[in-house]
Amino acid sequence: MIMSRGIEFNTSPNPMKTLAHKQSDAQPVSWAPVYQALREAIISHQIPPGTKLPEDELSSIYSVGRALIRPALQALAHDKLVRLEPNRGAFVAQPSKQEAREIFEARALIEPKVAALAAQVATPAAIKELRLHLEHEHSATQAHDDGAAIKLSAGFHMAIADIAAHSIFASYVYDLLSRSSLIVALYWKRRDATCESHAHHALVEAIANHKPDDAANLMRSHLVDLLSGLDLELVSKQDRTLSDMLRK
Amino acid sequence: MIMSRGIEFNTSPNPMKTLAHKQSDAQPVSWAPVYQALREAIISHQIPPGTKLPEDELSSIYSVGRALIRPALQALAHDKLVRLEPNRGAFVAQPSKQEAREIFEARALIEPKVAALAAQVATPAAIKELRLHLEHEHSATQAHDDGAAIKLSAGFHMAIADIAAHSIFASYVYDLLSRSSLIVALYWKRRDATCESHAHHALVEAIANHKPDDAANLMRSHLVDLLSGLDLELVSKQDRTLSDMLRK
DNA sequence: TTATGCGGTTTTGTCTACAAAGTTATTCCT
DNA sequence: AGGAATAACTTTGTAGACAAAACCGCATAA
Structure with a gap:
């Protein structure tokens, strides 16, 4: 069992109990531990926005097949916590x-x-x-x-x-x-x-x-x-994408 | 190309254009046509609530591999339009x-x-x-x-x-x-x-x-x-689940 | 006659391998 | 030396096959 980055999850009978608060759409599916662990890591700022999330890296970290990583990433994408770019991979979302x-x-x-x-x-x-x-x-x-x-x-x-x-x-x-x-x-x-x-x-x-x-x-x-408490002063959307491209 | 039930979809460059109205979370992924077709079929009452959605049946209907059916069903489950029961399959949701x-x-x-x-x-x-x-x-x-x-x-x-x-x-x-x-x-x-x-x-x-x-x-x-215009008079939650079990 | 246990069949869950697309580095030409 | 094209590598996308779980029907016993 490879457990780097300090991210851990258990495979208890009800894996949804991992979070402090109950999840509203708790589906007892097998990729739930990966989903919960990643979600927790993103929400608690362990993984900063924009970070790439390669499938086989996650696969080795959690020691599960890529078949379990993909649905977890997809669910996170539906939550708008990660952004899925076709043929590019998954990244932690960066809300504008x-x-x-x-x-x-x-x-x-x-x-x-x-x-x-x-x-x-x-x-x-x-x-x-x-x-x-x-x-x-x-x-x-x-x-x-x-x-x-x-x-x-x-x-x-x-x-x-x-x-x-x-x-x-x-x-x-x-x-x-x-x-x-x-x-x-x-x-x-x-x-x-x-x-x-x-x-x-x-x-x-x-x-x-x-x-x-x-x-x-x-x-x-x-x-x-x-x-x-947030710094959200107006920047035009064009500027935003331009700076994105330059920064990257 | 097998096209039963009158459900059709095209594989145009941007498959999300199929719906009359633009989808808010349009992700240009390859299973989008299946997702859209099923979503449309459910919303327009072509498939009644409670209907089972077997993976290989959908797979043959849309003539794509099961690998494309699964994420589509998962996305619909996230939308709460289908209910995924582990090791049982997917069913069109029946909101209480x-x-x-x-x-x-x-x-x-x-x-x-x-x-x-x-x-x-x-x-x-x-x-x-x-x-x-x-x-x-x-x-x-x-x-x-x-x-x-x-x-x-x-x-x-x-x-x-x-x-x-x-x-x-x-x-x-x-x-x-x-x-x-x-x-x-x-x-x-x-x-x-x-x-x-x-x-x-x-x-x-x-x-x-x-x-x-x-x-x-x-x-x-x-x-x-x-x-x-709806018939939503009170039934206790216990009654609801009981009748569910009897009906099924 | 009804209930229970067993086995075959169907359906889902997961892994492995291959194909395709993208990215990066190198090399060649200007 | 700088830029563009190409080749090698990496990562994702898809298909196929195998394993496991659940469902259905049948037989047997109370």
């Missing part, structure tokens, strides 16, 4: 600034609605778990563990989507969050990530007190804050 | 009533926003095309061509999403519309589809006059109308 803006616009529409739903149906147990999540975030931020902080921040939003118990919205939130992770890797400019925890704290209170409107508004402003 | 409700809730959130966006940015050319679309719908309804009417009705919503020029929202609308097609196949109770064209007409006017709020409200009420 335009895409980044649109993703955050979509989040600004969907996540407030999800937060309101969560505030309506949250059980005491769910709220307790949410507070626990907040604790973890806080300790990760204090320990300056950037990787864990990023993952936990996304996990907080996923947890709210789980509470809302709406499979469609949840899958969209998962989709947008994973792509947001790529956006953060590319366009994050502010290094002081302290501003977030206060917003999360207020959100938990609104949800715990069953105030849907407050939760929605807090989520909306929180997303505006997040967006303001 | 719960899923159906959630899908229409998602549409009720996203499509009004998209309609408002379209009303803001619609060009005269786009409006003209929208009116043309309306004409086609009208003639299909008058000719009692149910299949065409269903497809054109969805096409109208897709056209609005195209005008809005927001790739994320557009892909979500496409996703929700294709799944709505399955829902209609399963749960449609009203056979008089005449009510729709008036709502579409009013929507076009709101978009043409650049009134985003009106467009959003019209879209919202239109979706409520559509939902009321």
